[in-house]
Amino acid sequence: ASGAKLGRLDHVFKDMTRVREAQLHQARPGHMKVRIVRRPDYCEADERALRESIVKRVGEDVAFEIEYVQELTRTKRGKLRFVVSEMEQGRIG
Numbered sequence: 001a002s003g004a005k006l007g008r009l010d011h012v013f014k015d016m017t018r019v020r021e022a023q024l025h026q027a028r029p030g031h032m033k034v035r036i037v038r039r040p041d042y043c044e045a046d047e048r049a050l051r052e053s054i055v056k057r058v059g060e061d062v063a064f065e066i067e068y069v070q071e072l073t074r075t076k077r078g079k080l081r082f083v084v085s086e087m088e089q090g091r092i093g
Helices: 044-058
Strands: 019-028 031-038 063-068 083-085
Touching: 031 044, 044 063
Parallel strands: 019 083, 031 063
Antiparallel strands: 019 031
16 A cells, blocks of 8 residues: 555465465555465365465555466466566556
8 A cells, every 4th residue: 555565475375375376466565465276185174374474574554355266367378477467667656
């Protein structure tokens, strides 16, 4: 929300072995959507750990929601983008 840029967030998923795939999506300042493809053994404890890890990395200023999906959209070349931003480049605030 302050316009500060966030660093790499892939570490959030480092020990999340029951997350098959993940993607961060930002459409507006101060909010992000965390899209998750779960493995069959994913449980509530995994979600709690994920939420704690995200808050630890980005702080309380960034609101986020977790969205569970069956699959993540790939690029035309079949690649998975870890971060999808709909924000204007260089925009602050």
